[in-house]
Amino acid sequence: MDSKDQRLPLTVITGYLGAGKTTLVNHMLRHADGRRIMVLVNDFGDIAVDADLIESQEGDTLTLANGCICCSMGGDLFYALSDALDRQPRPDHLLIEASGVADPTRISEIARAEPELRLDGTIALLDALGFPALVDDAQIGSSLVRQIAAADLIVVSKSDLQAPDALSELKAQVAALAPTARQIEASFGRVPLEVLLGSLSPAEVDEIPQGCAHYGHSGHDHANHDHAEDHEDLYSRWSLARDCIFGQQELADVLKDLPAGLLRLKGFVKLDGCWALVQAVGGRVEIESLPRVPDHIKHTTLVAIGLKGQMDTVELNRLFSR
Numbered sequence: 238m239d240s241k242d243q244r245l246p247l248t249v250i251t252g253y254l255g256a257g258k259t260t261l262v263n264h265m266l267r268h269a270d271g272r273r274i275m276v277l278v279n280d281f282g283d284i285a286v287d288a289d290l291i292e293s294q295e296g297d298t299l300t301l302a303n304g305c306i307c308c309s310m311g312g313d314l315f316y317a318l319s320d321a322l323d324r325q326p327r328p329d330h331l332l333i334e335a336s337g338v339a340d341p342t343r344i345s346e347i348a349r350a351e352p353e354l355r356l357d358g359t360i361a362l363l364d365a366l367g368f369p370a371l372v373d374d375a376q377i378g379s380s381l382v383r384q385i386a387a388a389d390l391i392v393v394s395k396s397d398l399q400a401p402d403a404l405s406e407l408k409a410q411v412a413a414l415a416p417t418a419r420q421i422e423a424s425f426g427r428v429p430l431e432v433l434l435g436s437l438s439p440a441e442v443d444e445i446p447q448g449c450a451h452y453g454h455s456g457h458d459h460a461n462h463d464h465a466e467d468h469e470d471l472y473s474r475w476s477l478a479r480d481c482i483f484g485q486q487e488l489a490d491v492l493k494d495l496p497a498g499l500l501r502l503k504g505f506v507k508l509d510g511c512w513a514l515v516q517a518v519g520g521r522v523e524i525e526s527l528p529r530v531p532d533h534i535k536h537t538t539l540v541a542i543g544l545k546g547q548m549d550t551v552e553l554n555r556l557f558s559r
């Protein structure tokens with residue numbers, strides 16, 4: 238990079254619902270090593286939960302909630318970018334964590350139109366466990382292919398959950414779909430920041446053990462992709478924000494019965510005396526006890542996303558009714 242280049246470097250982080258984007262962003266923030274990284278996060282769910290999961294300094298997270306930036310929020314994205322650019326002092330790097338259904342090409346096009354930004358690259362998270370089934374899905378597959386095709390670096394997340402043979406097969410499949418992107422396996426977003434933010438040369442990256450990747454523009458044309466179908470038509474969203482308290486076992490039982498067709502569920506559940514962060518991706522559920530939640534969360538707050546007509550929202554209401 239030209240050291241006189243005063244533009245704000247921007248990295249777009251994409252990846253399907255629950256692929257591990259926030260986990261990677263938090264890893265980057267924890268290892269920022271004095272760099273001030275600002276995060277612009279776009280939640281597709283009805284209630285913005287992601288901003289509360291991002292471990293940034295106060296004021297260094299901007300949220301674009303309740304919709305997908307790539308479909309309908311171009312204007313809002315411009316305002317948010319201006320906000321980031323107007324900060325004094327200006328941050329060292331801007332990350333956009335796109336919603337899980339977003340087309341990153343569209344976001345980079347909008348960002349490229351801003352002369353004070355320099356697109357540093359696009360990172361796609363690919364869920365090693367979920368990808369094989371999702372990419373074959375007639376309605377979802379094209380979104381995943383579009384996300385990885387736009388990437389300079391593909392982070393194969395959840396590699397801890399996948400067998401080595403299956404991982405090799407997956408990486409070969411991904412290489413065929415995105416031949417110019419480098420791939421790196423990761424567990425809980427543990428990738429060196431220098432790799433993610435592109436300050437290493439390709440030669441230096443090649444010296445990093447275990448598939449760590451080149452990062453920078455791969456030379457493919459970001460501008461020529463058609464825009465995705467309107468995600469508002471494809472997905473349905475469900476949310477709950479109510480003063481209800483669950484017992485620990487009761488919550489575990491409810492989460493065992495989540496309806497088929499649910500692609501993603503996340504949020505904060507009030508328990509007797511403490512809180513739980515609940516995350517479900519496909520059929521996999523995690524419950525993490527939290528001593529406290531952000532001040533503005535006063536009661537149980539959950540969002541879910543599924544394909545339209547496939548996620549039983551009546552059943553979700555029944556399960557979480559208290």
Ligand SMILES: Nc1nc2c(ncn2[C@@H]2O[C@H](COP(=O)(O)OP(=O)(O)OP(=O)(O)O)[C@@H](O)[C@H]2O)c(=O)[nH]1
Binds near residue numbers: 254259395425426501
């Ligand atoms: N085992 C394992 N779990 C992971 C890994 N990365 C993320 N997860 C878990 O996967 C779930 C989703 O992770 P997030 O980082 O929130 O995913 P996301 O892409 O930001 O999700 P959305 O913003 O809702 O699309 C969480 O329960 C994480 O703890 C990983 O490498 N290994």
